[in-house]
Amino acid sequence: MLSRQEALALANVTGPDLHALCESAAQVRDICYGQQLTYSRKVFIPLTNMCRDSCGYCTFVKTPESGQAWYLTPDEVMDIVQRGEQLGCKEALFSLGEKPELKYSYARDRLQTLGYSSTVDYLHDVAAQVIDQSYLLPHINAGTLDKDDVRRLKPVAASMGMMLENISRRLLRKGMAHHACPDKVPQARLKTIEYAGQLDVPFTTGILIGIGESWEERIESLLAINEMHLYYGHVQEVIVQNFRAKAGTAMADHTEPDLDDMRRTLAVARLLLHPSISLQAPPNLEQHYGAYVSAGINDWGGISPLTIDHINPERAWPQISSLQQACQGKGYQLRERLTVYPRYLQQSERYLDDSISPFISGMAASNGLAAQQCLPD
Known part of the structure; x- marks a missing residue:
């Protein structure tokens, strides 16, 4: 395992040294996770695409003036869920902009039409409807939340998430990726992760x-996540996501991380993070699947046979069969998991609300993975 100083010294490692670093990370992965990689079969539910933040790389967020802003209705949500059920999906990923009602009267009006005054209140009830009317398990990614929000959402979420992205306040400056983004203040995001830990x-x-951070800021971000996990034990997975430039954004001409940068970061992440934390990389943002496997990942995240990646709509999900072939080519089996990882299912009385546990018990095999493994697409 790497120390902070050892990790910092690897900023520019390339060639045979990078290969050796990846081999070390892969060995740790093999010891901890064996000869299998996992993924979650999901539907993507973009509950609202309005947001009070204006990230320099985002095309998901739409303003009311664009004529493309929405809140999905409960019927629209359930239509996605029901079609996902028919395709064997088991996770309903709620992803949405942050607190748009604090910025836009249009968002407040739309919520009022739906019978709510806040996005979190609406999210809670729609997630509860998914539990009541389907067998999909909600995973809620609602951005920064206060402790009461996390407490309220836990009974309607098998798991939750929020990308830290980076702990650098420098990225909040004018001209940087997180300028004019009140919810990207690092301390606010760290507090959300901490609240989740406090509430199990x-x-x-x-x-x-690749959003303008330094290598040191990247390492400090990983260490901050790891420190939180060492204290609370609740971080089930860490995603290393590569920035992709999008036309029409402030960062449209910004340089993207190359494959070596991803391999380097993935390997260092595996050797910095506690082994109980799964390491994931999105397969639709880079198609060098074998290189990711060799760098130490053990999970591909959520993949949908139905819905697009609304955050990166130009990047289609890979077919499950393509990932299976890539895994087998490296000597690994691809297995379907639930949105909750096995080690948390084993402590369900601590990590899962009583409203969630009965559903999961019938969906999980004895090893904690999905009991009914869907055939590759």
């Missing part, structure tokens, strides 16, 4: 690389 919520977080 299985949590997903991660870093976004």
